[in-house]
Amino acid sequence: MPLILVVDDQPTNIHALYQLLVDECEVSMATSGAEALAYCAQQLPDLILLDVLMPEMSGYEVCDRLKADPRTRGIPVIFVTVQGSASDEAEGFAHGAVDYIPKPFVDVVVKARVRTQLALKLASESFARSQIELFQRDKLASVGRTISGIAQELSSPLGNALISACTLQDDLAQLRVISQGGNIKRSDLEKHLRVSEESVGLVLSNLQRTLSIVDSFLQSTADNFGDQRRSFSLLELIHEVVASLAPALEAHQVRCELDAGDDLHLLSFRGALAKVLTTLIQNAVKHAYREAGGEVHLRVRPLGTDQLVVTVQDHGVGIPPGMLGRVFDPFFSTRFGMNRSEPGLYIVRNLVTFALGGQIQVESTPGVGTTVRLTLPLISPEARRAAG
Known part of the structure; x- marks a missing residue:
């Protein structure tokens, strides 16, 4: 049986939900946010029904902490609260909830939405497991993780859309009954x-x-930029990218310093490289400096006769060691609660590796900053074969 954790500071609410769900699920209870987090540290529920208005720690804060922990971020959370306006629902979804049930709740609605989320979670986990097992046998576990990330990200908005459509359908049915009277x-x-x-x-x-x-995922190949291999000036490309980001740099009071030396010409995918540099600078602007003001350094150097190294460095907050190994996961972000619809460095790694034929490394020290190092061929592998 699926395990549900009900979190509410009012025992009567907990008892009502327990009685409603106990025949179909195993139900555990917590009367505070701290108690809920402690429970999840010991055992992972399949679904959490979470009150918003609780003393000491609100449901929003509890949800933020759950989503900030890699071990618990995948647990679907449904807010159950007296705050039922559209803006309250939007706030709940912004904190990572998958659904929002206003109090006083209707039994049949609670059961339907709980079943929906449990079914979505089961389908997502089953699909991810089958894909990961398949790709591990073929030594493609990274592809399995990517598919799992896609399934998890898509299940939430699609599930929310389905629930909203069902709500609309039920309401229209009620309206028809009234109008027929x-x-x-x-x-x-x-x-x-x-x-x-x-x-x-x-x-x-x-x-x-x-x-x-x-x-966003369609952008992870050079073909989807309408890109063709051609010769171009790296300095011209960098200046165009920085100029396009000028409004964002100015708004965050971040300076972009360039140390490029002599200009280099590449025979490669110009659009793909522009996307890579744009994303890396945007990441530094959005995530490195939590307060306004800072610098992003771009450094370009030749490496031998047929390669170059591009480094993008900031002196911001850095990435905790425990998160550094996950920076190339789809939708990974060090800042929770923000829009996660951009796969971010996942796209960058795909473009660098598969389109540009290069390598990417990320080094970071909390409180010191982050350095992203690109090692790229002057001639893309596909272009080199065509030339040869």
Whole structure:
């Protein structure tokens, strides 16, 4: 049986949810955020029903801490709270929840949404496991991790869209019953219109997020930039990239310093390299300096006669050692609660490795900064074969 953790500071609410779910699930209880986190440190539930308004530690903070821990970030969280406005729901989703149930809750709604999230989690885990096992046999475990990341990221917005569509369907059915009675009130009509507008809005926003995720993955190959191998000046490309990022650099008061020496010409994929440099500078601007102000250093040096090294360095907060090994995972971020629809360094590694024929390394020390080092051929492997 799936294990559900119910977290609420009111025993009556815990008892009501326990009685509602105990026939289908194993239900554990916690009466505070600290107690819930301690429980998850010992045992991982399949789903958490979490109150928002609790003393000492709110449900939002509990959810943030769960999502910040690699061991617990995959546990789906449903907020159950008296705060039921559209803005409250948006706040809940921003903290990483998969659903939002207002109090006083309707039994059939709670059961339906719990079943939906448990089914989505089971399907995602089953798909990820099967893919990982398959690719491990073929020595392609990294591809398995990528598919698992895609499945996990897509399951949340698609699940939210499905729930919102079901809510809209149920509400329209109720409206039809009322209208057939021929005694519909203006207040009833306005209520149903409000539910419809909110449900459609949630469907659209979640589908837009899904499309953004898919689009980001499509950008992980040079072909999807309409890119062709050609000769170009590296200095011209760098100046174009920095100029395009000028508004963001100015807004965050970050200076971009270039140390390039003599210009180098490449026979490679210009669009792919532009995407790589843009993403690396954007990462430094967004994540290295939590407060406004700082520097990003770009350094270019030849390596032998047929390679070059590009380093992008900041002096910001750095990456904790425990997270450094995961920087190339899809959707990984050191800042939780932010928009995670960009795969980030996952795309950079794909472009550097498969399109540009190079290598990428990341070094970081907390409180000192982060250095990303690209080693690239002056002629891409595909171009070299064509030339030879």
